[in-house]
Amino acid sequence: MTSWIRFRQPHGHIGFGVLDNASIAEYDGDMFGDATPNGKHWPLNEVELLSPCMPTKVVALWNNFHALSQKLGKAAPSHPLFLIKPPMSVIGPGAPIRRPKGYSGKIAYEGELGIVIGKRCTNVSPEVADDYIFGYTCINDVTAVDLLNEDPNFAQWCRSKGFDTFSCIGPVIEREFDWRNASVVTRLDDVERQNYPLSDMIFTPAEQVSMISHDMTLMPGDVIACGTSIGVGSIKDGSTVVVSIEGIGVLPNQLAAARPVEAAAQ
Numbered sequence: 001m002t003s004w005i006r007f008r009q010p011h012g013h014i015g016f017g018v019l020d021n022a023s024i025a026e027y028d029g030d031m032f033g034d035a036t037p038n039g040k041h042w043p044l045n046e047v048e049l050l051s052p053c054m055p056t057k058v059v060a061l062w063n064n065f066h067a068l069s070q071k072l073g074k075a076a077p078s079h080p081l082f083l084i085k086p087p088m089s090v091i092g093p094g095a096p097i098r099r100p101k102g103y104s105g106k107i108a109y110e111g112e113l114g115i116v117i118g119k120r121c122t123n124v125s126p127e128v129a130d131d132y133i134f135g136y137t138c139i140n141d142v143t144a145v146d147l148l149n150e151d152p153n154f155a156q157w158c159r160s161k162g163f164d165t166f167s168c169i170g171p172v173i174e175r176e177f178d179w180r181n182a183s184v185v186t187r188l189d190d191v192e193r194q195n196y197p198l199s200d201m202i203f204t205p206a207e208q209v210s211m212i213s214h215d216m217t218l219m220p221g222d223v224i225a226c227g228t229s230i231g232v233g234s235i236k237d238g239s240t241v242v243v244s245i246e247g248i249g250v251l252p253n254q255l256a257a258a259r260p261v262e263a264a265a266q
Helices: 066-072 157-161 205-213
Strands: 003-008 014-020 023-029 035-043 048-050 058-062 081-085 107-109 111-117 133-141 167-174 183-188 191-197 223-225 240-245 249-254
Touching (some): 014 035, 048 167, 081 157, 111 205, 111 240, 133 223, 133 249, 167 223, 167 249
Antiparallel strands (some): 003 014, 003 048, 111 133, 111 223, 183 240, 240 249
16 A cells, blocks of 8 residues: 655654655655655654645535435435635644634534545546546545525535635545545544445546546646535534544544634734
8 A cells, every 4th residue: 555645844844755654755756746765764753744735626525425415305416516625724634623713603524535636637537537546535524514504695615614724634645545445434522423435425536536627627636525424513612523534544633722812812
């Protein structure tokens, strides 16, 4: 298995490489292009893990699992239903989810599989779409729920999901991953809240990449969040959400406790 990872070294150096047991074999160049090992190794316990890629956009799907579709009483879509999350929303494992300033409403987690694009992708067919997938990662697609329908005239999907820190991604990009035999498990403060099979997806990863590439160009490092299934819930300030997928790894993030008004004003 080949797991690509990004990290920050204690003195501030940011690098990337391949996970090698309890260390990272650092590479130079471009993760999605000409990457070559430089001979340096960094112990995992001495670095800060970052989001494994820096997407120009996160394409987040809705209603892409049969079980949730049936629960909601929605018909399976004929084309992926999606929204766009900005790159500023992306954080890595262990980084805090920050409550938007002035927002005191409900914040929800969604544990999901993420597809990482490996090369520029436009109008590709389903038959060759796998060639454009660099690998897979875990995602927590966070939502400020009360903002979604704040204005009855317009559902605010991008606003409610696009805040800084609302796309938790990591810990690695796994290149050799069999999604058909894997499940997404989401735990909230050590209590299991989601456990669903990826084989229940309405659109396969290849179908998602193909169809979305006909709507927009996907760039190396872009991420498609494959949507979630049953078990979405809210996060209290100070609570920790852990999204895990066997074969990829574990993605923990805590919703930072709200700061007092006096502290927030400083």
